Amino acid sequence: MTTITLVQGDITRRRVDAIVNAANSSLLGGSGVDGAIHRRGGPAILEDCRRLRASHYGKGLPTGKAVATTAGELDARWVIHxxxxxxxxxxxxxxLLASCYRESLRIADELGARTVAxxxxxxxxxxxxxxDAARIAVRTVREARTAVEEVTFVLFDERAYEAFAAQAR
Structure with a gap:
């Protein structure tokens, strides 16, 4: 059974096997979490994303899907976009939102990741x-068939933390 934990803070500072990135379909970086992960992780993540775009995802990554790259300079082995x-x-x-969580856990399983943020x-x-996002996220992770041992929801502010905490109870 997967343990679910909640923390308020910066996802780019987490020490886990895999950090999930709320990416845009281009995979080439953006704002919010996506921009923070690319900035802190360094150019290796963008290089991997460019390779993915040049090979399998020429039109971008479809909504609800997930794919992994290196984590670059982050304290993780992989970034799952x-x-x-x-x-x-x-x-x-x-x-589609539930699929983001399921697909990310599926990729984590393929990689052998045991801790995911x-x-x-x-x-x-x-x-x-x-x-509503918290309800979908927590329910989907709880129901997922995965070998991931610990999922940490890293929430940017107190409002997000409280919304997820209400669902995790």
Whole structure:
């Protein structure tokens, strides 16, 4: 059974096997968590992402999918990039958000990662309401069939921490 822990802080400072990046489909860096991971991890992550774009993901990584690269200078072995959906009031995209967590854990299993740190995927510029994102994230990780021993949700601020804590109880 996977242990779920919550911390408030900077995901780029976590010592884990794999850090999950809330990436954009280009895989070439962006704002928020994505930008922070690329900045702190250094150029090796971007080089790996460029190789992925040149080979398997010429049109970018599809929403809900995940792929791994080196972690560069981060205190992790890998970065697992996943593309969260943009929030919509017109269409239920909850399954795509859940897929980000499932696919990231699937990739972690393929890599042999036992400890994984997740951000609150899609809650930044993609606008997903924090309480709903927390519900989907915690439920999906709890229900996942994975060899990952510990998932840490690394939450940027107190509001995010409280939303995830309410779901984890």
């Amino acid at each position: 996943t593309v969260g959906p943009r929030y919509s009031t017109e269409e239920d995209r909850s399954e 997740f951000p609150a995927v899609s809650t930044g510029v993609y606008g997903w309401p924090m309480d």
